[in-house]
Amino acid sequence: MRNVLPRACCVLLSAWFFGIHGWFQQNTVKHNAQPGAAGGPDQSCFCHLTGVLDDCFCDVESIDVFNNYKIYPRIKALSEKDYFRYYRVNLRRPCPFWPDDGHCAIKDCHVEPCLESEIPVGIKSGNYNKVRPRHAHYPQSLYSQAANTMSDMTACEQAEELGAINSTLSNQSKEAFADWARHDDAQDHFCELDDESSPDADYVDLLLNPERFxxxxxxxxxxxxxxxxxxxxxxxxxxxxxxxxLVPSRGDDDGEGFYTWLEGLCLEKRVFYRLISGLHSSINIHLCAEYLLDEGWGRTVWGPNVQEFRWRFDTAETKGEGTRRLKNLYFLYLIELRALYKVAPYFERAFVHLYTGNSREDGDTKELLLQVFSEIRTFPMHFDERSMFAGHTMEAKTLKEEFRLHFKNISRIMDCVGCSKCRLWGKLQTQGLGTALKILFSEKEIQNLPEHTPSKGFQLTRQEIVALLNAFSRLSTSIHHLHSFRLLLKESR
Structure with missing residues (x-):
């Protein structure tokens, strides 16, 4: 069974999300002076995509300006760096719920894994898959030691070192393994993580396997x-x-009555639905922006499909739900933006290295990541997760665990996606969101991190780091695509 969780009573919350109104107003007037006035029916996808979002006080216009002009250029460049473009994933895990009968419609469903020679030497050496226990996390001290050692070795020495497997462990290392394993078991994981040591796991170059229709x-x-x-x-x-x-509604349903059930839920359950809806909307925008327009005579053309975008988000086509779907995308953006804000101190520690084996590339990557964190700190309307699961009551703890297990269940459903490329990006974005949720509810552990030495507390694996930044990059790209679709719809009038 896919959902056997007990239903918990919602916690009565006295605090709501907070924010600051009016940020960047002087910059957004020219972009949105009169919502909907720019295009009549052809702009109806965006007529009501304005103002304050539900369950928080941040507005759409502020996010547009912040993302498109400050964050998107940097996060796009960061996702193209070697550390973030190679993702280790197991696409052969069987669906745990039903026989996998999905088949791709076109050849572009296929995912091409990396050859061993294509993977940066530091990424291969940093996994320690040969000697670590399953699910154990390696502290950043070992990672930085490997980085320092590798940087002093010649190419031939590196090849010899990587080819050798040292299966011996000191007593101190064994104790450390036990500590990491215990900590890992106690962590609030929101995703079913792939076993990176599995022979079925491959490195995939995300730039060579883009998300598209x-x-x-x-x-x-x-x-x-x-x-x-x-x-x-x-x-x-x-x-x-x-x-x-995706399921067609009845002809007499205008969509308004449907959403009354959502407003009757407690805050945490509304947030959960909006996260999933926002993720679904983001994926749909990617497919509309990278649609197969022509395939023939030996050439394949990908580009934006305005009609497909209308079908998924137009007010008339969706009976008013399209705007809600887009607003849920912005809501999800705020959640992951907040997670990056919270986790910044972890990456700013001297012992955290984004190691690939290329010292200049690694330095540039770390500097660019710190620039992203610096920009995120300037955003004044961050999501406030403290309103969720407030208090120490049994109801709050039960609800949080139910929330976590529901999302973990969704991460398992990603292994049921029949299209390999869809499965790849579904798993990555789900794991990225799950990592963001883990961060949001690990505030004390992050605050207690030491400045110069690795901690036995909060840790992120490389897989989680890559998923987190790429998932946020996908959301940033979706909001950037919305600006492009606005222009295309205006031109098509």
Whole structure:
């Protein structure tokens, strides 16, 4: 069974999300002086995409300006760095819930794994897959020691060192392994993590396997999203209409009555639904922006498909739900932005290295990442996660655990996606969001990190780091694509 979790009573919350109104108002007037006035029916996707978001006081216009002019150029450049472009993933894990009967419609569903020779030497050496216990995390001291040692070795010495397997462990190392394993078991993991030491796990170059339309649709795709929405989004039994936005609504349903159930939920459950809806919206925007426009005579053309975008988000086509879907994307953006804000002190520690084996590249990558954190600190309307699971009551703890297990269940459903490329990006973005949630609820552990020595407390694996930054990059790209679709819709009038 995919959802056997007990239902918990919601905690009555006295605090709500906070924010500051009016930030960047002088910059946003020219972009959004009169919402909807720029385009009539052709701009109806954006007529109501304005103002304050639900469950927080940040507004859409401020996020647009902040993302498109400050964050997007930097996060795009960061995702192209070697440390972040290579992601280790197991795409062969069987679906735990039903037989995998999905088939790709076109050849572009295929994911091409990296050859051993293509993977940066530091990334290969930094995993320690040969000697570590399953699921154990390696402290950054070992990682930095490896970085310092490798930088002093010649190419031939590196090859010899990497080819040798040292299977001996000192008593001190064994004790450290036990500490890390115990800490790992106690962590608030929100995702079903791939075993990176599995022979079925491969390195994938994300730049050579971009997220785009693959033709994966039909019953197999619907079953994945239906399972996510219907069984894991806290749907009340009194709601009979499918939550999955891909399912057509009845002709007499204008969408307004449907959302009354959502407002009746407690804050945490509303947040959960909006996170999933925002992720779904972001993925759909990527597919619309990188759509297969032409395939013939030996050439393949990818580009924005305005009609597909209208079908998924236009007010008339979606009976008013398109704007809500887009607002949920902005809400998800704020969640992951807040996680990056919270985790910045971890990456600013001297012992945290983004190591690939190329010292100049690694220095540039770390500097660019710190620039991203510096920009994030200037944003004044951050999400306030302290309003969630407030207090130390049994209800709050039960609800938090239910929240965590629901999301972990969704990460397992990603192994049921039949299209390999869709599975790759689904797993990466789900793990990125799960890492963001782990960060948001690890505030004390992050605050207690030492300045110059590695900690036995809060840790992130390289897989989590790569997923976190790439997932946020996808959201940033989606919001940037929305600006492009605004222009295309205006031109198509």
């Amino acid at each position: 693959t033709g994966f649709k039909g019953p197999s795709a619907w079953r994945v999203w239906n399972s996510i929405y219907e069984e894991n989004c806290f749907k009340p039994r009194s709601v009979y209409r499918p939550l999955n936005p």
